[in-house]
Every structure is written in C-alpha cells, then in structure tokens.
Amino acid sequence: MDEKKLTPKSENYSDWYNQLVQRAELADYAPVRGCMVVRPYGWSLWENIQAALDSRFKATGHKNAAFPLFIPMSFLEKEKEHVEGFSPELAVVTIGGGSELEEPLIVRPTSETIIGYMYSKWIQSYRDLPVLINQWGNVVRWEMRTRLFLRTLEFYWQEGHTAHATAEEAEEETLRMLDIYTDFAVNEAAVPVIPGRKSESEKFAGAVRSYTIEGMMGDTKALQAGTSHNLGQNFAKAFEIQYLDQNNTLQHCWTTSWGLSTRFIGAIIMTHGDDQGLILPPRLAPTQVVIVPIFRKEEEQQAVMAAVDKVKAQLSEFRVEIDDRMEVTPGFKFNEWELKGVPLRLEIGPKDVAKNSVALARRDIPGRDGKSFVPQDGIAETVGNMLDTIQADMLAKATQFRDEHIFEPKDYDEFKEIVKNDGWCYVWWKPNAANEAQIKEDTKATLRCIPMDQPGGKGKCIFSGEEATEKAYFARAY
RNA sequence: CGGGGUGUAGCGCAGUCGGCCAGCGCGCCGCGUUUGGGACGCGGAGGUCGGCGGUUCAAGUCCGCCCACCCCGACCA
Numbered sequence: 001m002d003e004k005k006l007t008p009k010s011e012n013y014s015d016w017y018n019q020l021v022q023r024a025e026l027a028d029y030a031p032v033r034g035c036m037v038v039r040p041y042g043w044s045l046w047e048n049i050q051a052a053l054d055s056r057f058k059a060t061g062h063k064n065a066a067f068p069l070f071i072p073m074s075f076l077e078k079e080k081e082h083v084e085g086f087s088p089e090l091a092v093v094t095i096g097g098g099s100e101l102e103e104p105l106i107v108r109p110t111s112e113t114i115i116g117y118m119y120s121k122w123i124q125s126y127r128d129l130p131v132l133i134n135q136w137g138n139v140v141r142w143e144m145r146t147r148l149f150l151r152t153l154e155f156y157w158q159e160g161h162t163a164h165a166t167a168e169e170a171e172e173e174t175l176r177m178l179d180i181y182t183d184f185a186v187n188e189a190a191v192p193v194i195p196g197r198k199s200e201s202e203k204f205a206g207a208v209r210s211y212t213i214e215g216m217m218g219d220t221k222a223l224q225a226g227t228s229h230n231l232g233q234n235f236a237k238a239f240e241i242q243y244l245d246q247n248n249t250l251q252h253c254w255t256t257s258w259g260l261s262t263r264f265i266g267a268i269i270m271t272h273g274d275d276q277g278l279i280l281p282p283r284l285a286p287t288q289v290v291i292v293p294i295f296r297k298e299e300e301q302q303a304v305m306a307a308v309d310k311v312k313a314q315l316s317e318f319r320v321e322i323d324d325r326m327e328v329t330p331g332f333k334f335n336e337w338e339l340k341g342v343p344l345r346l347e348i349g350p351k352d353v354a355k356n357s358v359a360l361a362r363r364d365i366p367g368r369d370g371k372s373f374v375p376q377d378g379i380a381e382t383v384g385n386m387l388d389t390i391q392a393d394m395l396a397k398a399t400q401f402r403d404e405h406i407f408e409p410k411d412y413d414e415f416k417e418i419v420k421n422d423g424w425c426y427v428w429w430k431p432n433a434a435n436e437a438q439i440k441e442d443t444k445a446t447l448r449c450i451p452m453d454q455p456g457g458k459g460k461c462i463f464s465g466e467e468a469t470e471k472a473y474f475a476r477a478y
Numbered sequence: 479c480g481g482g483g484u485g486u487a488g489c490g491c492a493g494u495c496g497g498c499c500a501g502c503g504c505g506c507c508g509c510g511u512u513u514g515g516g517a518c519g520c521g522g523a524g525g526u527c528g529g530c531g532g533u534u535c536a537a538g539u540c541c542g543c544c545c546a547c548c549c550c551g552a553c554c555a
Contacts, residue, residue, distance in 0.1 A: 004504095004516055005516090014549090029547090033546085033547075085554095088553065088554095089553075089554070110555090139555090141554070141555080143553075143554060143555095144479090144551095144552075144553055144554085145549095145550095145551090145552095145553085145554090150555090151554070151555075155555075157555075204555095212555095223555095224554095224555060225555090226555085227555070259555070260555085261555055262555095263555055264555095292514090294513070294514050295513075296512080296513060326513090328513090328516085328517095329512080329513045329515085329516075329517060330513060330514060330515075331513080331514085331515040331516055331517085332513095332515085332516045332517085333515090333516090334514095334515050334516080335515070335516045336516080338515095347514065349513095349514055350514090351514075352514095359514075367515095478554095478555095
C-alpha cells in the first residue's frame with residue numbers, strides 16, 4: 001500500500017477518516033484515551049466556525065458569558081430526566097487540594113443546571129426577560145467509544161441558554177436557533193442539513209422538544225450536527241427560575257438551550273472530503289488560496305517571486321498563503337495542500353511570468369478538469385468569483401449526493417434493505433417508542449428527525465401500518 | 479464491561495530454532511544536484527525492544543502478572 005496515499009473512502013471509510021484527520025493536521029490523539037488535541041489548522045477552522053455562528057448569535061440579541069467548569073453534584077439531581085440521561089457519563093471530582101470534598105463536583109457535561117441556578121437569582125420580573133446568553137466552552141462526557149471530533153471525552157462547543165416569559169416565546173427562540181444552525185451549515189459550510197424534530201426517545205434529557213439538523217456523511221450515515229431544545233418549564237421548576245408578571249403573579253420561566261460542537265468539523269470532513277483528502281468550503285477554510293511558485297534557476301526565481309508578490313498584493317481580501325519552501329518540489333506541495341483541503345491553488349512559474357498569467361486549480365474538481373489559466377490582471381475578481389463558484393458547487397454536489405441516497409420504501413422489508421446498504425429512508429411514521437426501538441434492534445437505524453418541511457396529507461406508517469400524518473427520516477447514524 | 483488485536487527509532491514494520499554488534503522503509507539532520515503532479519546521490523543522528531517478575535550460561539524471542547492503545551458490541555453531541 002502506498003504510504004503517501006490515504007486509504008480510499010470506498011475501501012475503509014473509518015480508516016480514511018482517521019488518517020485524514022491526522023495527516024491534514026486537524027487533530028491528534030492525546031495521551032488520555034478518548035481525548036484529542038486540536039492542532040492549529042483544526043483550531044483555525046473552528047475559529048472560523050465560531051466567528052460565523054457568533055455573529056449570528058449577536059445579531060439575534062444574544063450575549064456571551066462564561067460559567068464554571070465544576071458543578072455541584074446535587075444540581076444535576078434536581079431534574080429527573082436530566083440526571084438519568086447524564087449520570088452514566090459523568091466525570092466526578094472528589095478530591096481538591098489534597099482533601100476529600102464535602103460534596104463531589106461534576107465536570108460539566110452541559111450547563112443547564114448551573115446556568116438555571118444563576119438565572120433563578122438574576123430573574124425577578126417580566127422586565128428581566130428574555131435572558132439570552134451563550135457560552136463558548138468545553139464539556140466532558142465519559143463516552144465508551146470515541147472518534148476524533150465525532151465523539152471525544154472532552155469537546156468544545158457553544159451552548160446557548162435562554163429564559164422567556166411564555167411558552168410561545170421559548171418555542172420561537174428554539175426554532176430561531178435551529179434556523180440559524182441550518183443557515184450556517186448550508187451557507188457557510190456547504191453542508192446540506194435537514195432541520196427537524198427529534199422523537200420522544202431521541203430527545204435531550206430534560207427537554208420538552210428537541211430539534212436537530214441532520215447531515216448525510218459520505219458513507220450515507222447520518223450525523224446530528226447541531227441541536228436546539230425547548231426545555232419547557234422543566235429546569236425553571238427544578239431551579240425555581242421565577243418572575244412576577246404584569247398582574248403581580250409569580251410564574252415559572254420557559255427556557256431553551258442549543259448547541260453546536262467541534263463535531264461539526266467531522267461533518268465538514270465527511271460531507272466534502274475525497275480520496276485526496278480534505279475539501280474545505282471557501283467561507284470557512286483557514287487558507288482560501290495557496291500560491292505555489294515554480295522555478296528552476298535563480299534568474300527564474302527572481303522573476304517568479306516578483307510576480308507572486310504582485311499577485312498576492314492584489315488578494316489582500318482573501319486568506320492567502322505563499323508556499324515558498326525550497327526543500328520540497330511543487331508536486332509535493334500540490335499533494336500536501338490538496339490533503340489539507342485548500343479550496344484554490346495558484347501556480348506561478350516562468351511561463352506565467354512570460355504570459356502574465358497564473359494557473360488556477362480548484363480543489364473540488366481534481367486533475368486537469370479543475371485547472372485553468374487566467375490573466376494576472378483582475379486576479380482578485382477572478383479568485384473571488386472562483387471561490388463563490390466552489391462554495392456553490394460544493395453545496396450542490398453534497399445536496400445531490402444526499403438526495404440520491406434518500407429512498408421511500410414501500411414496505412418494512414424494503415426499508416431494512418435500504419437502511420443496511422443504500423442510505424436513508426423517508427417514510428410515514430406513527431409515533432411509537434416501542435416500534436422505534438424494534439426498528440433499531442432490527443436494523444441499527446434510528447429515527448433521525450421528523451423534518452420541519454412536511455408534505456401534508458396522510459399515509460400508512462412504515463412499521464405499524466396505522467394511519468400516520470407525518471413523515472420521518474430513518475438512518476444509521478454516528 | 480464482554481469479544482478480537484497490537485505494543486521493537488518520530489511513523490509503518492521485519493526480527494527464523496533463545497546466541498556475537500537489533501534491522502528495513504518513510505521521515506529527520508548535513509552537503510551537492512534538482513523543481514509545471516508526491517526528486518535523486520552521498521554522509522549522518524536517533525532504541526530502557528510497553529512495564530514488572532521468572533526460566534536460562536544467555537531473553538526482543540520462552541513463561542506469568544500488569545499496563546496502554548486500536549477494532550467490534552452495549553451508551554451518546
């Protein structure tokens with residue numbers, strides 16, 4: 001096996017993913033099982049994700065804050081479903097400063113409880129509402145099986161927590177944030193996601209309703225890429241988050257929470273990557289354009305580098321890197337930047353100096369087909385247009401792939417076949433937790449979501465045959 | 479926690495029946511020639527053979543215990 005090449009996706013998707021993450025220098029394994037180190041290239045991608053989300057949060061009135069990593073154990077126990085959901089995966093601190101603690105502290109698996117506690121202190125009146133706070137941070141969940149980015153013991157994310165005066169407002173907020181996630185995924189990451197509602201058995205521990213954006217990965221498995229929860233009054237009652245309304249009546253608040261994590265990097269990798277490596281959407285790519293100078297002799301070098309500097313100067317609005325390393329050949333650089341998924345490569349050599357041109361190579365279209373030669377004059381506009389085209393084409397390609405792998409089986413036997421080999425099933429569904437569990441046992445597929453966009457009308461439930469009014473997606477998932 | 483596997487240079491691996499100085503490829507360092515799709519030559523650096531104990535004149539190699547990691551299952555953003 002050629003050590004220079006990645007394991008092809010078709011041969012072993014899991015190996016392909018693991019090798020890609022490490023060789024593209026996104027992340028590496030930490031000395032603790034299940035933990036990862038996010039390397040500068042991976043973190044830079046995360047920073048661009050953060051910036052895209054953060055501006056959307058701010059634009060809808062949210063403010064950032066920071067809550068502690070440690071939470072008293074007793075806090076978690078105040079909400080019944082919440083504690084049942086998270087207890088098995090808690091990291092617990094029992095010793096501090098060399099002596100046993102009076103009350104164990106948990107390392108936050110999520111912050112509903114400690115934020116709820118604070119909200120109960122901060123909120124007195126309807127005039128204090130709504131409270132719209134987001135936090136960027138890390139959380140710990142002691143998972144059994146881990147994968148880089150997709151499931152690690154510690155991960156980075158944002159968690160928004162809001163409190164409202166009415167159930168309607170809370171639901172509006174929950175859906176507003178789901179829309180923001182959808183907009184971000186589609187328009188920034190070129191990841192076509194399906195927004196929808198989680199079933200009772202798949203919803204967040206402690207939520208009234210959970211919403212999700214579901215993406216299809218390159219192996220057709222589903223990935224939950226972001227979630228938004230309407231918590232009803234569950235946490236408000238557990239933590240006594242109360243306010244006096246206009247009629248001087250004490251009311252419990254209605255709260256929400258919503259999160260998107262470094263897992264999304266896994267979604268980008270598995271939505272767009274190919275056998276050459278990563279393909280990053282231009283809007284999020286740490287480096288949008290790499291310039292590779294090509295020359296043999298010293299006099300060529302001078303002319304080429306002068307042209308490179310001139311071109312680079314015109315591209316100040318983009319994230320551009322010049323790869324002027326002397327110790328590796330251009331061919332090596334091409335492969336390396338393709339591995340790292342840089343959307344656009346500019347080659348400038350003696351021929352380009354002579355013709356006042358540059359060679360453009362699109363990462364999303366490998367080989368000759370993606371290569372073109374353009375004038376150096378007006379290069380900023382050319383590059384800008386090309387990056388927009390790449391962004392749009394990546395979304396179109398991923399959307400097409402997804403749609404080609406969604407099927408509408410006519411009966412449960414066909415459903416089983418599709419879910420095993422081909423992709424997702426889009427079917428009429430009459431809600432029933434036992435039936436859902438049975439499907440999972442039969443096929444390993446779970447109910448990914450009941451999409452917001454419903455066809456209307458009614459049909460026969462794929463499993464029970466009963467009359468159903470909604471359609472749902474089922475798939476194997478990460 | 480159950481099943482399977484692997485620990486030898488930074489990475490990937492070989493090491494026969496226990497035997498002298500532990501080896502190969504890639505990478506790394508130096509010099510020179512190269513450079514439009516993963517360059518080549520020459521020289522060099524780099525090892526508690528996962529750990530502890532045992533058998534033996536002699537252990538990377540045989541035995542026992544322990545540890546770590548990976549893959550497959552039960553839990554999950």
